[in-house]
Amino acid sequence: MRMAELSAESGVPVPTIKYYLREGLLPQGERTSRTQASYGRDHVRRLRVIRALIDAGVGITGARKVLDTLDDPPPDAPTLLGAAHAAVTPSYDSPVSSPVSAEAEELVERLGLPVATCDQERLADVSRALEILRDAGFEVPPAVMSTYLRSIKDIATAEVADVPAEGSEEAVRYVVLGTALAEPLLLALRRVAQQAATAERFSTGG
Amino acid sequence: MRMAELSAESGVPVPTIKYYLREGLLPQGERTSRTQASYGRDHVRRLRVIRALIDAGVGITGARKVLDTLDDPPPDAPTLLGAAHAAVTPSYDSPVSSPVSAEAEELVERLGLPVATCDQERLADVSRALEILRDAGFEVPPAVMSTYLRSIKDIATAEVADVPAEGSEEAVRYVVLGTALAEPLLLALRRVAQQAATAERFSTGG
Numbered sequence: 001m002r003m004a005e006l007s008a009e010s011g012v013p014v015p016t017i018k019y020y021l022r023e024g025l026l027p028q029g030e031r032t033s034r035t036q037a038s039y040g041r042d043h044v045r046r047l048r049v050i051r052a053l054i055d056a057g058v059g060i061t062g063a064r065k066v067l068d069t070l071d072d073p074p075p076d077a078p079t080l081l082g083a084a085h086a087a088v089t090p091s092y093d094s095p096v097s098s099p100v101s102a103e104a105e106e107l108v109e110r111l112g113l114p115v116a117t118c119d120q121e122r123l124a125d126v127s128r129a130l131e132i133l134r135d136a137g138f139e140v141p142p143a144v145m146s147t148y149l150r151s152i153k154d155i156a157t158a159e160v161a162d163v164p165a166e167g168s169e170e171a172v173r174y175v176v177l178g179t180a181l182a183e184p185l186l187l188a189l190r191r192v193a194q195q196a197a198t199a200e201r202f203s204t205g206g
Numbered sequence: 207m208r209m210a211e212l213s214a215e216s217g218v219p220v221p222t223i224k225y226y227l228r229e230g231l232l233p234q235g236e237r238t239s240r241t242q243a244s245y246g247r248d249h250v251r252r253l254r255v256i257r258a259l260i261d262a263g264v265g266i267t268g269a270r271k272v273l274d275t276l277d278d279p280p281p282d283a284p285t286l287l288g289a290a291h292a293a294v295t296p297s298y299d300s301p302v303s304s305p306v307s308a309e310a311e312e313l314v315e316r317l318g319l320p321v322a323t324c325d326q327e328r329l330a331d332v333s334r335a336l337e338i339l340r341d342a343g344f345e346v347p348p349a350v351m352s353t354y355l356r357s358i359k360d361i362a363t364a365e366v367a368d369v370p371a372e373g374s375e376e377a378v379r380y381v382v383l384g385t386a387l388a389e390p391l392l393l394a395l396r397r398v399a400q401q402a403a404t405a406e407r408f409s410t411g412g
Contacts, residue, residue, distance in 0.1 A: 052338050081404045147361055
């Protein structure tokens, strides 16, 4: 199909498609003349993935890293997961300067991962997230933190249990896209659940 | 204290403090001369909250909305929660054009909230998050979705159960800051937990 059809089919405007082509996010079509190229179903699928990543807040740089990982996946599941995480983690303006806190290490251990084997970037993320809370003078109460750990562990266990058989293209898509694209869903569900719990606790009766 | 001490105390550079003062995020200090003002502990605390919000990715506009809610909180808990959610929700470039999906409504009901009473913005968020996944050709398997709902419900229930007695300043801080600032922690914990679960499932033994 031509560029105009690709745009109609994918719902992505032509100038945006041209931008993705220039940025290398979308592979070039097959040249059919000096000024025209032909695009296929793969381009439609790819455009949908790009749009989904951008909508999920990954940004152009993050989208490129996710797509690179999809195109050239690492051979084993743990390495693939690390690459997927790195791809969807925003690179902060300033590197973490402060050392990883003992509290972050404790949380990682409580999630069942020996600190020594935890990906250093992930450990730094946890430490940074705790720092954000502490800087605001906000402490997560111990009972709430225990629920966080137990619930998040349940979520991750269910997610990983469902990864298709190792090495398949399906597994790669699942890990890479599932990691990035499920975040908005989890956060949106949390807010709805908070509204439900608040209504239950503070209902005025009557 | 003077501006330079406020900077040293809070760790926020003087030009940034001046920017927050101009933007109205930080209240003016008490004038002590034509060119100087004096700042107190409240300013230090406020600066820490601003930094935490910015670090959590809320942005200047979001930070302003959160601070406005802290300064002038709605009287009852459900309204407060709605204001807190609105403050920390990024405003998307394009409004939701598509109608809320039946799937989104079903998830909200499964979280224990009748669709009719669900905040429309939250419902739209869930619908949009599902759309992002669908656009990428990614479907959350039913078993994983059930775990999401159960775990997120547990998290929200624990969070709301721990909100201090209604109406207090502490309750307001808890709801407004806890909603925004715990998100990076939950997402960071999820990745660590995924690494733990992956190591467990795909360990090569030996």
